[in-house]
Each structure stands twice: as structure tokens, then as C-alpha cells.
Amino acid sequence: GEDVEQSLFLSVREGDSSVINCTYTDSSSTYLYWYKQEPGAGLQLLTYIFSNMDMKQDQRLTVLLNKKDKHLSLRIADTQTGDSAIYFCAESREGGADGLTFGKGTHLIIQP
Amino acid sequence: DAGITQSPRHKVTETGTPVTLRCHQTENHRYMYWYRQDPGHGLRLIHYSYGVKDTDKGEVSDGYSVSRSKTEDFLLTLESATSSQTSVYFCATKDTGELFFGEGSRLTVL
Numbered sequence: 013g014e015d016v017e018q019s020l021f022l023s024v025r026e027g028d029s030s031v032i033n034c035t036y037t038d039s040s041s042t043y044l045y046w047y048k049q050e051p052g053a054g055l056q057l058l059t060y061i062f063s064n065m066d067m068k069q070d071q072r073l074t075v076l077l078n079k080k081d082k083h084l085s086l087r088i089a090d091t092q093t094g095d096s097a098i099y100f101c102a103e104s105r106e107g108g109a110d111g112l113t114f115g116k117g118t119h120l121i122i123q124p
Numbered sequence: 125d126a127g128i129t130q131s132p133r134h135k136v137t138e139t140g141t142p143v144t145l146r147c148h149q150t151e152n153h154r155y156m157y158w159y160r161q162d163p164g165h166g167l168r169l170i171h172y173s174y175g176v177k178d179t180d181k182g183e184v185s186d187g188y189s190v191s192r193s194k195t196e197d198f199l200l201t202l203e204s205a206t207s208s209q210t211s212v213y214f215c216a217t218k219d220t221g222e223l224f225f226g227e228g229s230r231l232t233v234l
Contacts, residue, residue: 045222054128054214054225055167100166102223109174110182111157111216112223116166 018101018115025123030088032118034101037082041103044077045112046086049098058086058099088120096122127151128226130215136232143202145229147215149195155218156198157182158190160211161228167214173198205233 015037024030036044042063047055061068061075061084068075074087088095098119102112127150137143147156158170159182169182171190179190187209189201202209210233215226 043221047225052228054227055216055223056225057222060222104221109155110172110180111155111159111169111218114167116164 016101016103016113016115018099018118020116021119021121023121023123024091026091026093028091030086030091030095030120032086032088032099032101032120034084034086034115035082036084036101036103036113038103038105038113039082040105043104044075044084045100045102045104046073046075047100047102047114049100049117051097055100091120091122093122093124096120128215128217128224130213130226130229132229133227134230136234137205138234139206140204143205143231143233145200145213145215145231147198147200147226149198149215149217151217151219151224152195153217153219153224154195156192157216157218157223158188158198158200159214159216160184161214162211170200170213202231205231207233209233 017035045060046058048058049055072089076085098117100117101115104112129148131146157172159167168184173179173192191199213229216223
């Protein structure tokens with residue numbers, strides 16, 4: 013079956029790096045996604061990585077994928093107060109009409 | 125932004141009443157989805173549609189029905205609302221890759 017696991021909370025100091033981890037079980041996953049949800053809003057795509065890649069960098073965001081261990085991480089460099097949100101890991105299968113499978117989300121808390 | 129509008133954005137209703145939530149998209153995306161979001165459960169798929177009049181059940185479909193008579197509209201109906209259906213409901217659409225989400229509809233069933 014499909015399952016995506018994330019820790020529920022992460023607390024970091026402003027200016028430090030945040031690393032949010034995710035594990036998944038479906039070996040047929042083709043794309044893995046990171047979504048961000050701010051309070052009272054919908055989910056917005058932050059970044060994604062294709063399953064044949066092991067790293068993707070986009071400004072302050074770095075995604076690392078270890079396909080062998082089915083482990084995905086999102087690193088946010090120089091964490092700011094505006095990064096405070098819930099971060100969801102999600103996976104999809106090629107041609108999968110039934111959408112994405114989401115983790116429960118990680119609350120990123122920024123300490124001053 | 126995929127032009128997804130959910131209505132109503134907030135609703136309070138009583139147990140046993142019917143409720144319909146509407147999702148409208150302007151991007152002509154083929155796939156549409158209804159998720160519910162609850163603390164400790166993340167997002168769970170209720171129903172989805174892969175074309176006009178083509179729908180299928182998701183993980184938590186009991187107590188919900190859907191209809192899609194036009195590409196742009198996907199309706200979620202609670203025939204007889206229960207307190208366990210108090211939640212935030214999100215509509216999403218997809219063309220070929222990522223999901224685009226609406227802003228959510230907060231439903232409270234008293």
C-alpha cells in the first residue's frame with residue numbers, strides 16, 4: 013500500500029537551516045512533491061523532484077531524494093519568519109488519476 | 125494559480141441536513157479532486173473525477189457523493205451531514221503533473 017510519513021513538528025531558529033524529512037513506501041512513485049500551507053490558505057506547490065533525480069536546488073530550497081531508502085528531504089536555507097507554515101510531502105505515480113498521496117504535514121515553527 | 129474557486133468558503137449547518145460544496149475551475153484541467161483536511165490526518169481523498177461524468181471513490185468516500193456535469197464544475201454533496209464531517213474541504217485540479225488547490229471550505233456540523 014501507499015503511505016507517506018513525516019514528523020509533525022520542527023522548531024528552528026530564524027536564520028538557521030530547516031530540514032524536513034519524509035519517507036514513502038510506494039516504489040512506483042514517479043514524482044515527489046513538497047507543498048506549503050500557510051494558515052487559512054490552500055496548499056501551494058513549493059518544488060518537486062522526478063524519481064530519477066537525487067537532488068534539486070531552487071534558491072533557498074534543496075530537495076534530496078534517496079530512492080533506495082525511499083527518503084525525501086526539504087532543506088530551507090536561512091529560515092525566515094515567513095517560512096512558518098505546514099509542509100506536506102506527497103507522491104504520485106505515472107498516469108495516476110487518483111491524485112497524490114500526502115503525508116500528515118510538518119509544522120515548521122520559527123523561533124526568533 | 126489555476127483559477128480554482130470554492131463555494132461556500134464557510135458554512136455552519138445542523139446534523140442531518142444536506143450540504144453541497146462547489147468547486148469551479150477556469151483552467152480546463154481534466155482531473156478534479158475533493159480532499160478533507162483534519163488535524164492529525166493530513167489530507168485524505170474523498171472522491172475524484174477523471175472527466176465529465178467520470179468519478180471514482182477515494183480513501184474516505186462514505187457519506188459523500190460527487191457529480192461532474194461540466195469540465196469546470198465538481199460538486200461534493202453530503203446527503204445528511206454528521207458531526208464527523210466537520211472539516212476543511214479542499215478542491216484540487218490536475219492537468220498532467222502537480223495538483224493545484226483551492227482556498228478551502230470550512231464546514232461545521234453542529
